[in-house]
Amino acid sequence: MKIAVLIKQVPGSESTLPMNNSQDWIDEPSVTFVMNPPDNFALEEALLIREKMSEGEVVVVSMGPSRVQKVIREGLAKGADRAIHLEEDGQIEIDPLLIAQRFTDILKEENFDLILTGLQSDDTGMGQTGVLIGEMLGLPTATLAIETDVLDGQIRVKRELESGWFQWVQLPLPASISIQSGLNTPRYPSLKGIMGAKKKEIRTVPNSDLLSGEQAQSMDRIFVPTTSKKTEVIEGDADQVVERIVEILRSDIKVT
């Protein structure tokens, strides 16, 4: 069983996000980057599958500038067997189609049985990369997995639907699955893992070797949402006040 886990490095949710001077992206040097939390769950799920089957290989695949080596090391320390770093310095976060394209050649060449992604990235939150890769590689694809069960040549996946509904689907392998957060408890690397990670292989694929495509989406301008405070003093007798409050609850705050 050969499992790829796609890991993205994103600005930590606790960081304040300053804008760059051209106001088209955040000012990266002053931001703390961490492993995209949903990807952490995907990695844990891959490690659990490998442990349960007591065989197989977990490969961390990450795209980005040299700083992503930090999350790659983290993945290796947690127990991934090796890693592939796809170099990319461009600002393509905003274009999942292009990102998916760049991944395809490498993923095809490796012949993975299973490709796991976090359901979305915490920066732009598109939630498309895993699905697009599945489509481009012609693999059966399931999203929002909250439980997995690998069978012989198949994988059963419990998907989260709306309003507390779930769905079990069975897919033939190879498959691409996006993992919902919270389905497991990601581990902390043991010291052995941290030390061992230094010796594990990281294959670096230069940007020029990646499939190039046109950037279809780009960022025009980003800005901090403006907030305003509006205070309304409700006057009148009790009935009128209640009526107005109910109206506000219904139409403004939309309590149903």
Added chain:
Amino acid sequence: MGASYVTFGRMFRVIMSGSQPLNWPDVIKNWKHGIAAFFGQKTLFKTRPVIGLIHALVAWGFALYLAVNIIDVLYGFIPNFKFFPDSFIGDVYRLFVDIFSVLVLLGVFYFLVRRFLIKDSRLVTRDPVMLSEKAQKGMRFDSFLVGSFIILHIGSRFLSASFEIALSEPDQSQPAANLVAGLWSNMPTDTMHVMEHTTWWLALGLILAFLPYFPFSKHAHLFMGPLNIMAAVDRRSMAAIETIDFEDEDLEQFGASQLQHLPQTQLLDGYACIQCSRCQDACPAYDTGKELSPSAIEINKRYFLNENMTTLANGDVIDRALTEWMLTEEAAWSCTTCGYCVEVCPVGNEPMVDILRARQDLVMMESKFPQDAMETFEKIENYGNPWGLSPQDREKWMDGHDVPLMREKKNVDVLYWAGCSGAYDSRGREISQSVANIMNEAGVDYACLGNEETCTGDSARRIGNEYLFQTMAEQNKETFDQYDFKRIVTQCPHCFTTLKNDYAEMGIDLEVVHHSQFIDELIRDEKITPKPYVDEDVTFHDPCYLGRHNDEYDAPRNVLQSVLKDGNIREMEQSKSESFCCGAGGGNMWYEIKTGGRINQSRVDQAVETKANTVAAACNFCNIMLEDGVKTTGNEDSIKVLDIAEMVSNGLR
């Protein structure tokens, strides 16, 4: 005697099965400490003074009896031998033996009554602490046997003396034996002769009968206790244990998973322990009903060592995790590393160090620790602070306050280290602002690192993540190397002890003072003269890492005194070296142990009892815990929590 000798030999081979070999020449060089502990009995008076006194009498009596037994043997085997008959020395000797015989008999009798009739709860361990079943039964048996032995041995010797007197003439130097001799006045002379000899030989014979058992019993503490004091590791502070060399590629085990991973001195602890449970009395986790009892650690260790003596003495390894027999995982996480157990131990045991070693294994080898602690590690790794807040926000507390920055000044007298809590916690920020205000008022040449500052690694180290701790230490060292400063001032005792003692263990030498010491100095040097304005009573909560870990009790009290007008310092039931933890130490700030009550609430109860209106703290963590405790115990109207720096700063305005 031979059996006893063989067993003692085995015990030492068992000790050798631990890691970090003891340096015996150094241990022997410390012989004076051992003698001082044996005869001084000083360590016993730290707690339980009355019982300590009784123990001291028994111990001195024992020492005397060692001489008595030798003299008795000479008396028995050399015809007509008598120890300085009819001379002053002989009389003094007999007087001492007479008095101490009675004192030891009464003392041991009291000890037996206390254990078996009064059933002092301090001598047993409650649930849900893990205490081996063998120990539960064994301890009672052991105590009974040894108590009976002492009573029979000394009782017989004493009776023999009384028969001897009854057969000859009253001896003014043996008043107690004289008194008892009166009882035999109606006994036939022949019977008295038989009795004199029987009791006399019984006294000596009992020693021979008891000797083979002696090393197995907890009473081996007689030798092992003083020896343990001689073998004490000279630590910079209680929790500043030896660092681990991660560069050493031969190292495969980090921390202690099994017995053989514990340092030899920790194995000796098990033999030195007399199972008095003073440490259990002291432990805030035990006090609040958690799974931890420091004495259970030592008792379990001792019974494990006894049970496996032959195997261990042969150098074989027993493949059983410490968490199966020494302390449970939850017990290990319940420790606040307050150091009270180490402080009170009469024989110099360090149960806290066992816990720190076990935690290192759980964290670095097995990745088994509270989920919240994991998040803390990740926050320290990613953001450089356990709150997980943005490193870019570290300087926010300085907004609107005139605080110089190191990257601008580069060369200063004092580097003021605000610490993570001083930079991120809302109350911590107010304390930092007060410290900065004091520095400004005093005209101190100082600066802060601001955003360049990062966690010292204290919590990581106490939780057992030595690797993360060292990473943080190295990172901070790089920052320190860029600037010139004479010393560091910190308001957090955790930062203080870590920078001062734990960094020194890593070879990073810094001069570090706590803000209580620094402010005390400023007041003494008249750099600041706070106005005495506090009219209400104040109580002071000693932070563990300032007090017990670094022996600083006076500086914060001096500082407090400087602002007191009509108010007084009212000490809590437990203060100074006996201070009761706030509950946050040892990483407990970051995860929650659900078993039992809350430590901070117990401490707040003590503070409220003093009827003081303010509980002064000198640690941001204590401040947070106490404020929380004041709120959750519903004491918001009766007591408030302030840092000493805030109180001084208020007196400068």
